[in-house]
Amino acid sequence: MSSRYQQGLGQDASSLSGPVRQRSKQACLPCRRRKRKCDGNLPCNICKGYGYDCEFDNGAQSANLKRPVPSDGSPQPGGKVTRLTYPQEHPKQPTESPFFPGILEPSKARYVGRYSSIAFPLYVGLEVQATKIPRLHSFAYHTGIRKEPPCAVTCEAAQKIPWNTARSLIEVYTATVHPVFGFLDMDQLYVRCEKHWHGQPQDLVFEAMMSGVIAMASLFSGTLDQDTEMWFILHAKEILEDCVISRFPSLEQIAAWTLRTIYMRCTARPHVTWLSSCTVMHLVEAAGLHHASEFVMQTTGNAAPSPEMFNIVNRVARVATSLHILIAFEYGRSIITLNGQILENLHPTTGAKDLTFQLCSLVAAVPTNLSGDALPMMQELFSSLDMITSVTVDHDFLLLLRADLALGIYRRLRVMDSKFQQGHNDRVIAAGTAALPAARRLASQNRPWWNVIGTVFQFACALLVMDTPTSCERLVETMDTLEMIVDHLNTHLAKEALSTARQLVRASLDKKRRGVESLEHIVRDASPDSTVSDTNDHLPQDTAAMSPSLTSQLPLDLDSLWAMEFQLPL
Incomplete structure (x- = not known):
């Protein structure tokens, strides 16, 4: 290559470069002094490339500004x-x-x-x-007192x-x-x-x-x-x-x-x-x-x-x-960021779906510079989560990758003690749920992408932390998927992940049981006279002082009570 x-x-x-560059009628002053070929622009490419102060004669400047910008490189x-x-592919003016x-x-x-x-x-x-x-x-990079070693490898493949x-x-x-x-x-x-x-x-x-x-x-x-x-x-x-x-x-x-x-x-x-x-x-x-x-x-x-x-x-x-x-x-x-343009301008190829373009589109939504105030950082993470989960992908590995990135943002927001809205939790759960059948397919096809088991394990951990009715429902399918993949792989790392996930599920179950036992203890130890034996015991004895409309609706319906319009005496 x-x-x-x-x-x-x-x-x-x-x-490749379009029209041939026209010869400039008037060179700028720095190019004239150095006897360089000038393109006649302000600033010209020579001055722009070498950091010179580009300037023209007053009469020549206005004429040169009317010339089109040449499409080729600097002389x-x-x-x-x-x-x-x-x-x-899309020509644009250099910035x-x-x-x-x-x-x-x-x-x-x-x-x-x-x-x-x-x-x-x-x-x-x-x-x-x-x-x-x-x-x-x-x-003169160093003293040169030692020779460089020769190449020690040969073609053997x-x-x-x-x-x-x-x-x-x-x-x-x-x-x-x-x-x-x-x-x-x-x-x-x-x-x-x-x-x-x-x-x-x-x-x-x-x-x-x-x-x-x-x-x-x-x-x-x-x-x-x-x-x-x-x-x-x-x-x-x-x-x-x-x-x-x-x-x-x-x-x-x-x-x-x-x-x-x-x-x-x-x-x-x-x-x-x-x-x-x-x-x-x-x-x-x-x-x-x-x-x-x-x-x-x-x-x-x-x-x-x-x-x-x-x-x-x-x-x-x-x-x-x-x-x-x-x-x-x-x-x-x-993250080493060399230039923001690295992830831009990758256009999809014609014909079949360009999965490499989809890969780069997913990564382009990842925030690479998270520093500064917490509020702008959280806003950027929420925005990135929305973009990542909205990218359409057409490969099982990319489905897992999309879930990985969504889970990565979720972990960062949890560390920042961010208050999740239900919609953001739903986005993470939807991305993880879509990855489960993809993981099962890749495992059955013997495609050992790194996230075949990792995404499923991380998704199980996130569902346990969310601790909502929806997350508990998804946890059943997630653990079944994890067990299926581990049975197929039968490796130490896979078994270790399944064992850890089961330990976390048991710990979560024990935590819930302790909470239920505390509530049962409160109800069991309550004295009989403090319990509500009759719905009418708390009502006033003198119902004649009450509004006739209220008297006719006894026992009280709380929903009707909130909807009632009271007429208070002046």
Whole structure:
């Protein structure tokens, strides 16, 4: 995928960027002083990119403001730096950024902020108009007294399993995982895998990504034994953590780490899973996928990628971010937010229902920055609950995921001692109830998504805490579902969850019994003369002083009494 990325970046931009840029009749004063090509806008792209104060002669300014904004990127100052422009499905005017633009080195897919010490020598070279501008490099980053270790891994996956087995596992992944986490070009993956197994080895990063696909497919199909499946996971880990390979972040590296994180969420502990998702987010930043394109400059003059490649880039960033938010939100850890635009502008594909779009729509409703006053936080949580439960999903895993997010908001509101309205409780119960048959189906199909049992267990806990007639009714089906899934899985973690849920139900029952016993004790110990033996004992003896209308209705009907109009003497 990285090779296509580079090819896409090298395509002709004229077919992607609209009309050809017109040559400006008048350059701004900074561009004229520095002998740069100016686009004639105010501010122009050169001044906006380098932080110059853009200004025109009085006569030239009004003329230039009438020119249309060019649709291509910034010109190359000194033939070295240009602005990266991705094609937009819905073109819009670039917004002003409060930050300086970053720099992307496409050959290494490495992004740094403009204020970075690594970028500063390059800008100094531009400022002093050096003949040879310094490259984007970590000059003097350390003393250099030790050599870097060589790469310690080799391509071995093709020798581990035959091509027929690998091909069947790719088909399993395409049918089970890819519909929900659709961030890979499966057609290209299949072609490259076939070459990899037939004497045309691909690079190590591709092997790490491919190993993640095989491991996930084995997890969902049971094709490989656990030792072989674990070999692919550890092989991918060894590749991804090698210092020679990790120094060059790429789309394939982000994809491989995302696959590793999904596998860990299904099989590993919360802390290490969260750490893996954080690594994915840092790689998204390192590859420069977290910034809007109008605020990124390149160190070479490559054009924008093709629309197909842009879609892959977009989906890799959004799936990686969504996965991290899901893991951190559920675990109660910090959420790394690189840019608010990460979860925007992912448009559904045409044709079949785009489940990846539904996944990102669910996560987009999750509040990622809960800080400040309690009242605005609660209002944001209630609003998020309404949005999440109103998202329509068409996959059993997404039904469970929607319930997970609703339960996560419910837990946060309970910690804040929020007063729930009946409608909000009903939304949580409805989301959890819809997830129960989905969990039963996934368990019977041997689809071990991480929330097959977790959602049902958390829903049972929430129903016990709600303690309403509706929640008690739903608890019966929830516990039956949990028992069915545990019987099917027959694992230690599943049995442990069922045992804990039963303990909580018994504790709730004991609490209710103690309350009933206290009430029975009060009634049993009450003296006979203090009990109400007759409904008329408390009425006045002199009924003649009462209104005739009241006398005719004895014994009193309380409902009629409240509806009565009394005429009081003046």
